[in-house]
Amino acid sequence: MDKFRAIDTLPAEDMLNLQDRLLRKIVRHAYDHSPFYRRTLDDRRILPSEISGVQSLGLLPITDRKDFQENNWEFLAVPRSDIAEIVSTTGTSGEPAFVAMTFSDLLRLSCNEERSFLSAGATREDLFHLAVTCDNLFIAGIAYYGGLSRVGASVVRIGPQNILRHLDLMKRLQPTGMVAVPSFMVHMARRMEETGLTREDIGLKKIVLIGDSIRDADLRTNSLGDLIEDAFGKICFSTYGITEAQLSFFECSLKQGLHSHPDFILAEIVDDAGKVLPDGEIGELVLTTLQVEGMPLLRYRTGDITFKLTGQCACGRNSCRIGPILGRKCQRLKYKGVTLYPKTIENALLGVKGVVNYQIEAFTGDDRTDTILLRIGAHSSGNGFKSQLHDALLAKVRVTPSIEIERPEEIEKRLFEGGSRKAITFKDRRIRLYG
Numbered sequence: 001m002d003k004f005r006a007i008d009t010l011p012a013e014d015m016l017n018l019q020d021r022l023l024r025k026i027v028r029h030a031y032d033h034s035p036f037y038r039r040t041l042d043d044r045r046i047l048p049s050e051i052s053g054v055q056s057l058g059l060l061p062i063t064d065r066k067d068f069q070e071n072n073w074e075f076l077a078v079p080r081s082d083i084a085e086i087v088s089t090t091g092t093s094g095e096p097a098f099v100a101m102t103f104s105d106l107l108r109l110s111c112n113e114e115r116s117f118l119s120a121g122a123t124r125e126d127l128f129h130l131a132v133t134c135d136n137l138f139i140a141g142i143a144y145y146g147g148l149s150r151v152g153a154s155v156v157r158i159g160p161q162n163i164l165r166h167l168d169l170m171k172r173l174q175p176t177g178m179v180a181v182p183s184f185m186v187h188m189a190r191r192m193e194e195t196g197l198t199r200e201d202i203g204l205k206k207i208v209l210i211g212d213s214i215r216d217a218d219l220r221t222n223s224l225g226d227l228i229e230d231a232f233g234k235i236c237f238s239t240y241g242i243t244e245a246q247l248s249f250f251e252c253s254l255k256q257g258l259h260s261h262p263d264f265i266l267a268e269i270v271d272d273a274g275k276v277l278p279d280g281e282i283g284e285l286v287l288t289t290l291q292v293e294g295m296p297l298l299r300y301r302t303g304d305i306t307f308k309l310t311g312q313c314a315c316g317r318n319s320c321r322i323g324p325i326l327g328r329k330c331q332r333l334k335y336k337g338v339t340l341y342p343k344t345i346e347n348a349l350l351g352v353k354g355v356v357n358y359q360i361e362a363f364t365g366d367d368r369t370d371t372i373l374l375r376i377g378a379h380s381s382g383n384g385f386k387s388q389l390h391d392a393l394l395a396k397v398r399v400t401p402s403i404e405i406e407r408p409e410e411i412e413k414r415l416f417e418g419g420s421r422k423a424i425t426f427k428d429r430r431i432r433l434y435g
Helices: 002-008 012-033 035-043 054-059 065-070 103-119 139-151 163-173 182-195 223-232 342-349 383-396 408-415
Strands: 085-088 098-101 127-130 154-157 177-180 206-209 236-242 247-251 265-270 283-289 300-306 333-335 338-340 355-364 370-378 402-406 426-428
Touching: 012 035, 012 054, 012 283, 054 265, 065 300, 085 139, 098 103, 103 139, 103 247, 127 139, 127 163, 139 154, 139 236, 163 182, 177 182, 182 206, 182 223, 206 223, 223 236, 223 342, 236 300, 333 370, 338 342, 342 355, 342 370, 342 383, 355 408, 370 383, 370 408, 383 402, 402 408
Parallel strands: 127 154, 127 177, 177 206, 206 236, 355 426, 370 402
Antiparallel strands: 085 098, 236 247, 265 283, 283 300, 333 338, 355 370
């Protein structure tokens, strides 16, 4: 563990020197071997030798998800014979894009998760229940399995199954750790309540949550986090992962933001025009990968909205931290004078008993402003239930969109319409007026 902690706890000057060296190396590798980056840098007359270190990072042009989707295989910076694994993005923001990884990239991915699990207190004595798929081109399953294997922990790879199947295995095997998406843990908590199971019956001591954030901008648990911690205790560690960058950010035991590993990634926050924002200001997360062979990324706009945290964490790490992901830039809504993200609406709904599922739809109204329709799957449609929805939305979101209550089965069809492998909780039907 000391070997891995040493990188995160390097003095600031030593850490910067390390990142300078790794940045120069990745820029040279991308320019020499990636057709996309060779063309992009040549078009802007930028030579790799001009990038002396992190202080000159801003000289590099920003790329985005559209670039990655439309020029997918031109990002490849190794011969195809060196590809060890191919994963893909989910496609929730357009067509899925492939990410080609070498054996070294897979090792980097596993090392990233090993360090993160160690920060969550994982040991060789742990048994982790892995409720994340390891197939269907998802990177998450292989990442967490690889990290746990390096820790030396035991793993139960069950993936997405009926919750009763999960609970049966957990009662019998008594795992001490779990990896899952937050919504899964909420469903599990509800099923445990229905069947009379307690947290002691399944034995969990730590839960690593992937996907949706369980914290607000003030780093306190949001409605989603409250539901999980009320059921399982304050044993949760939040993460933020991105397929294209082949890594995740992680929480230490102090839960004061999501740490990065400084030898694997550089993070910036930019405004809509691409201007770098000071630490603490909310904007779009931009990432530059370090030590990636297959598909390196230089100043890649993730589309995720967050902020950077300054200074050394009280845990002793000097590595960059980011706040929770507040939403997707492309999903930002302006409704009745309030700027919000669908996640804010979703967090409000979690506190309303009787909501089985939901889908948020955004339209362009006759006055060219955003209009929101909230479809709620519920078995109740009485005035009391509608009043609860209204109050919860007003308290958390400050506005109340139009609401339609439907049978949960109908909402379920909408969520996976078109054969989507991931539930589409936000459907954007707005007319794009510009660009």
